[in-house]
Amino acid sequence: MLSRRDFITGTTLGIAGLACFGPFAVSVRAAELFPKKKQRVVVVGGGFGGATAARYLKLYDPGLEVFLIEPLRQYVTCPSSNLVISGLLKMPAITHSYDRLARQGIRVVQDTVSAIDPVARYVEISKGKIAYDRLVVAPGVDFSFDLIPGMDAAARAKFPHAWKAGEQTVQLARELAALKKGGSFLISIPEAPFRCPPGPYERISMVAAFMKRTNNRGKVLVLDANPDVVSKAKLFKSAWADLYKDIIEYTPDVSLKGVDAGKRRLTTDKGELTADIINIIPEQKAGALAFASGLVTKGGRWAAASPLTFESTLHTGIHVVGDAADRDQVGSMPHSGFVASSMGKTVAAAVVALLQGKEPQLPSLENSCYSQVSDTESIYVTGVFLYDATAKKLVGVKAAGSASSGREARYTQHYRDWQTSITKDTFG
Numbered sequence: 001m002l003s004r005r006d007f008i009t010g011t012t013l014g015i016a017g018l019a020c021f022g023p024f025a026v027s028v029r030a031a032e033l034f035p036k037k038k039q040r041v042v043v044v045g046g047g048f049g050g051a052t053a054a055r056y057l058k059l060y061d062p063g064l065e066v067f068l069i070e071p072l073r074q075y076v077t078c079p080s081s082n083l084v085i086s087g088l089l090k091m092p093a094i095t096h097s098y099d100r101l102a103r104q105g106i107r108v109v110q111d112t113v114s115a116i117d118p119v120a121r122y123v124e125i126s127k128g129k130i131a132y133d134r135l136v137v138a139p140g141v142d143f144s145f146d147l148i149p150g151m152d153a154a155a156r157a158k159f160p161h162a163w164k165a166g167e168q169t170v171q172l173a174r175e176l177a178a179l180k181k182g183g184s185f186l187i188s189i190p191e192a193p194f195r196c197p198p199g200p201y202e203r204i205s206m207v208a209a210f211m212k213r214t215n216n217r218g219k220v221l222v223l224d225a226n227p228d229v230v231s232k233a234k235l236f237k238s239a240w241a242d243l244y245k246d247i248i249e250y251t252p253d254v255s256l257k258g259v260d261a262g263k264r265r266l267t268t269d270k271g272e273l274t275a276d277i278i279n280i281i282p283e284q285k286a287g288a289l290a291f292a293s294g295l296v297t298k299g300g301r302w303a304a305a306s307p308l309t310f311e312s313t314l315h316t317g318i319h320v321v322g323d324a325a326d327r328d329q330v331g332s333m334p335h336s337g338f339v340a341s342s343m344g345k346t347v348a349a350a351v352v353a354l355l356q357g358k359e360p361q362l363p364s365l366e367n368s369c370y371s372q373v374s375d376t377e378s379i380y381v382t383g384v385f386l387y388d389a390t391a392k393k394l395v396g397v398k399a400a401g402s403a404s405s406g407r408e409a410r411y412t413q414h415y416r417d418w419q420t421s422i423t424k425d426t427f428g
């Protein structure tokens with residue numbers, strides 16, 4: 001834990017400290033924007049983790065002041081974004097506003113948090129600072145572009161990841177819709193762990209489904225850094241063998257060594273190659289704010305947090321939920337929207353209890369994840385995660401986990417229903 005003295009040293013006095021907190025330290029001169037009238041929880045990041053936490057904080061204790069700080073006016077869900085790329089859904093189906101949360105008494109501030117003072121308990125945004133009693137940080141992921149030689153601004157523009165849904169989802173959908181006959185779509189998958197383990201394999205299926213639907217006779221070239229399909233392997237591979245034998249070319253254990261945007265060329269340990277559409281998903285880590293505000297242990301990749309309340313193990317009063325939280329420390333759950341939302345509810349209950357001087361309940365998280373594999377059929381996995389006192393983290397309950405025995409059209413309807421209910425639960 002950093003003490004107030006360490007923090008002051010880091011922010012105002014010591015050069016060494018500045019290297020740690022740097023430009024992200026809350027400026028002492030920043031104006032206080034909303035003087036605190038009651039107990040207040042500030043939530044940073046309006047994705048599945050943060051928006052759910054904000055909504056449930058207000059539901060569990062309507063007397064609390066709840067702030068949600070998010071730069072985007074509208075949130076675009078990654079879930080179902082692969083269906084947009086394939087042309088089965090349009091962007092409005094996965095786009096959500098924060099208006100209903102605002103109507104439910106949550107103060108939604110459209111801005112970016114640039115700094116956190118964990119000792120004086122403030123966050124800083126563009127116009128000043130906002131005080132908190134407890135803070136929930138849910139910034140999602142950022143990308144380690146630096147691990148791919150040549151992945152400069154030009155390469156990022158030409159080889160989109162579309163691993164945060166939005167403009168790049170639209171870009172890939174447009175490129176695919178315009179793909180010439182017999183064209184190729186290349187996808188590069190990083191080593192696990194990454195956001196949504198089945199996500200790349202659903203994308204492969206959805207691009208192949210597009211090629212089949214449009215009789216394109218093209219190829220989906222898959223470069224996977226992992227030794228095998230990371231999630232639902234049997235189900236995906238059986239769908240590919242049955243439906244896309246002549247379309248998908250899957251190569252495991254490929255290491256991406258570099259890219260050349262000018263020549264549209266990728267270098268791997270298995271040779272050089274190119275394609276008409278190139279989709280590179282880089283390795284991921286906790287969102288930048290987690291690093292900037294000292295929530296990640298030195299040399300780490302994810303934010304350190306307790307498995308019981310998701311309170312940071314580096315700063316008291318700050319809780320981390322969603323993809324940014326370190327799974328080695330918190331538990332074996334995948335980085336998914338469902339888990340982020342489940343963490344949001346758990347943290348809301350824990351924070352309300354802590355503010356009332358009560359003992360938080362033990363957490364119990366859920367996950368269910370659908371993947372569409374053809375124009376009509378889908379597959380799924382489910383899981384429940386409980387605290388294990390021996391492992392000292394959340395672990396999957398064997399008897400509660402399941403997977404579909406095959407692909408079925410009715411699971412596609414369940415997938416749509418899941419999307420409707422989770423977005424209603426998250427955004428009100």
Ligand SMILES: Cc1cc2nc3c(=O)[nH]c(=O)nc-3n(C[C@H](O)[C@H](O)[C@H](O)COP(=O)(O)OP(=O)(O)OC[C@H]3O[C@@H](n4cnc5c(N)ncnc54)[C@H](O)[C@@H]3O)c2cc1C
Nearest residue numbers: 045047048049078079113139140196322323336337338340
């Ligand atoms: C292609 C794809 C398909 C997927 N499909 C599924 C699925 O079917 N089911 C499922 O459960 N999951 C799915 N996921 C995973 C899911 O999208 C993520 O796990 C989920 O979004 C994580 O939620 P989060 O709240 O941690 O982060 P996010 O949803 O990324 O939200 C983080 C928010 O924080 C904001 N933010 C960041 N920094 C700051 C800052 N400094 N100040 C203020 N705000 C900030 C961002 O703008 C963002 O809105 C999929 C992912 C992908 C890529």
